[in-house]
Amino acid sequence: MKPQVAFFDFTSCEGCQLNKLNFENDLLDILKHVDIVEFREAMDDKADHYDIAFIEGSITSPSCVERIHDIRRRCDVLVALGSCAVNGGVNAMKNLHPIDEVRETVYGDDKYLFATLPAMAVSSVVKVDYEVRGCPMTQQDFLKLLIALVLGKQPPKYGSPVCVECKLKENECLYNRGMVCLGPITRGGCDAVCPSFGQFCTGCRGLLDNPNIDGMLEVMTSHGISLDEAKKRMLLYNSNEVQL
């Protein structure tokens, strides 16, 4: 029997999920390997058990916690999809402010009606087996993981920075073009898509293991931006990963 897979969304823009419906050329090939049994954006059906559950979005409320526990109990393999699910992503910027202040800004006088938690990675709440990084996750990355899981192989892990892929493509370094780029400490695997098209890396795939944060701040400030601005850039996608 083909593996039963399901997709779930938590706090996110749902862009990663939508991205999958854009596979078009590969969609039929994917359906040869797996049965999609639950996918709110594409179908009505529900299932009790999943071989692989794909989770998008961060955990930001008590009801999210309940739901993710329930999904974890009913699935064999759980995969976090996209920046929000992997490390909290952009949502985690709210964690930089006191939670009461955040509630008041968003809900005003009704703030007591909406329970909220700091934006958390899925792995802060339940065990995550694999992850697909990026904002949004790329199709290519997702397909590599899916095929590896279908074949019973270990999915690829990316431990080297964006700079590596940039160098292999012989791109001119954006620092030489007067830009400030987070490529040196950002986890690669994206084929350096942004720098290749002249956009500096914003760090959407999360930071490397043990990044040299002080060194990176020094690099950024020595290329003409203020320390404050440098920290903000670093925190954009990685508020849960660094303490500045």
Place this chain on the structure above:
Amino acid sequence: MECFSLLRSDVPALIDHLGDFGEVLAPHGKGDVSYSFEAVQDSSDVVLDYNRTLLPLKKMFLPPVEKLMGFSLKNKSYEQVDVTIAPRVFFGVHSYEMQSILRLDHSMLSGSVESNYFKRRQSSRFVGISFEPDEFHFSESVGIVIEEMEGFDLFLNEIDGDFQLYVLTDNGQGMLNGFDKINLTEPEIVEERHFKKKIRYHFNRLPRVFQYAYHSEVWADVASRCVGCGACTLTCPTCFCFDVQDEVEVTAEDGMRQRSWDSCMLSTFAEVAGGENFREKTINRTRHRLFRKFKYITDEEGLPWCVGCGRCTAFCPAGISMPDIVNELIQEDEKAQYHRPVRV
């Protein structure tokens, strides 16, 4: 050795002429301020005055990403990629770049021959060119002068804006047959070219400095600034480490094995099964990089494995300078040896 004079305005004609002997690859402008070796489409696009290309010439012999074989899971079969040998002419190569190819030859062809490299290396011809050292070049300190002609078939030495063309091999002689825009002349020596960056010691003294440098305090200082991007090693003309990976297509039937350049400056480089990492800290990795250039291979071959192109320094986002590190090690060594400064 014959020497001819060649007008700068006639160089495109020479490049066109060389096209008869194979695909011509030469430096072209890339991006805002960079250069890259590319196949020549229009000989007037070739840049003669460039500081250094983003990637070294090794990319032509050991491609950054290379498919080694294709396989089919369905048929349980595989097919190796056949590298075809095609004559190529590399035009406008600097002396340090040529030396890096000769060092790569040693790394890839001694012992078990790396067959893909060997095939690409065959029937390649090199036309050198002199250059004006910028603030990063330091090849003189590792024994390579601007006019070093070893390995070249032809060499263009710039004299007052025009060129002197040296014929160094029979191949070089052959390539000039039928080219009439050159005139026999006497070789001139250019003396006013100076390297702005220098290592304070002659390179044959460096192995001894490195012998005692393993526990130096310099490494911690470098590691505190290094962000671990790997740019230094990926752009290094004598680095050759690679990683091999298998990829399966979305059909789950066919796939390929490919290799891509790897870098010992990346934290994953020395990681093995079980999560053990032999060079876990940046300090271990940065030391290893320098030792690979000035100690390990140098002890065996008697030559520094750095050619002084300055790429690692020019392309480092943190501005870490290879010659500065070596000079700091020298300074530290002097302190330990003599407790007083030594005149060199």
